[in-house]
Amino acid sequence: MIWKEKYAIGVEVIDRQHKELFERFNKFLRVVRSEQSMEEKIADIEETFNFMGEYVIAHFDSEEAVQRKYNFPEYERHRKIHEDFKKDVMEFKRKFEENKYDEELIMQFSGRLLTWLINHVTGEDQKISKYINRKEEE
Amino acid sequence: MKATYINPIFIAAREVFRNMFSIELERGDLRVDEKIVPNHVINVSIGITGDLNGIILFSFPEEMVFKLVEEMAGMEFKEFDTFMASAIGELANIITGNAMSNLSESGYACNIVPPQITVGLNKSFSTASKKILIIPMQAGNKSFDLYISIKE
Numbered sequence: 001m002i003w004k005e006k007y008a009i010g011v012e013v014i015d016r017q018h019k020e021l022f023e024r025f026n027k028f029l030r031v032v033r034s035e036q037s038m039e040e041k042i043a044d045i046e047e048t049f050n051f052m053g054e055y056v057i058a059h060f061d062s063e064e065a066v067q068r069k070y071n072f073p074e075y076e077r078h079r080k081i082h083e084d085f086k087k088d089v090m091e092f093k094r095k096f097e098e099n100k101y102d103e104e105l106i107m108q109f110s111g112r113l114l115t116w117l118i119n120h121v122t123g124e125d126q127k128i129s130k131y132i133n134r135k136e137e138e
Numbered sequence: 139m140k141a142t143y144i145n146p147i148f149i150a151a152r153e154v155f156r157n158m159f160s161i162e163l164e165r166g167d168l169r170v171d172e173k174i175v176p177n178h179v180i181n182v183s184i185g186i187t188g189d190l191n192g193i194i195l196f197s198f199p200e201e202m203v204f205k206l207v208e209e210m211a212g213m214e215f216k217e218f219d220t221f222m223a224s225a226i227g228e229l230a231n232i233i234t235g236n237a238m239s240n241l242s243e244s245g246y247a248c249n250i251v252p253p254q255i256t257v258g259l260n261k262s263f264s265t266a267s268k269k270i271l272i273i274p275m276q277a278g279n280k281s282f283d284l285y286i287s288i289k290e
Contacts, residue, residue: 002212006160029211033221104220111207111224118210119232122157 009129017059024052146240166274174263174285182230185251192266192288196230202280227253
């Protein structure tokens with residue numbers, strides 16, 4: 001997943017976190033897609049997944065704080081998207097704990113996550129940027 | 139089937155492709171058929187329930203799916219696998235979800251069912267309506283089709 005400057009929303013703390021999130025997701029993705037056997041890569045999958053997962057939660061909190069600061073009108077809707085995502089991640093984690101060698105489950109989850117993250121950053125998060133820019137022009 | 143369903147679906151697809159891939163989708167001439175016989179190998183169907191019932195099927199050429207997923211992942215893929223299927227399924231899921239959101243502004247309350255991915259030609263799909271609308275979508279130098287089978 002490659003960070004592009006056009007993804008920036010113009011709020012320094014959020015852009016820095018997005019870049020870090022992309023880096024952490026890439027570490028996870030490289031391990032998941034490596035040609036090692038599941039036995040060889042399982043510890044790295046867990047480590048990179050946790051490394052990314054913890055960061056996502058902290059980032060969502062920061063992003064929601066920015067939205068509250070600017071009275072972003074779609075705050076509740078955006079927060080629900082974050083909450084649904086967190087539930088989805090927890091559900092994956094539960095299934096993963098049940099069978100850590102289920103490669104299909106990991107491939108399914110990480111493929112979906114890739115598209116979800118890019119859409120979220122390029123679609124939903126850009127709405128925050130547009131709103132803040134409009135407010136600052138007023 | 140009402141043509142009023144078409145625009146909210148097209149707008150959703152256009153926005154997602156513009157945001158995620160910087161591709162300006164263009165709509166080709168609408169066609170009508172009695173059944174869904176996709177032209178392309180990778181097909182993602184998404185069920186719709188609620189005020190509207192039916193399916194939207196995204197039919198993608200394999201080359202296009204590789205290009206889109208490789209661009210998102212920033213890495214090359216050797217074969218179409220579960221990861222790619224899931225990534226492209228989520229893309230169709232997001233577009234359909236946004237389309238249903240657009241349709242809710244016209245008073246239709248709908249839910250969507252998680253995507254089903256089918257690989258191969260000559261597959262048949264059960265449909266909700268007797269008429270299927272087919273929207274050819276031009277995405278840069280590539281194209282894919284949307285099959286819409288919805289009834290109220």
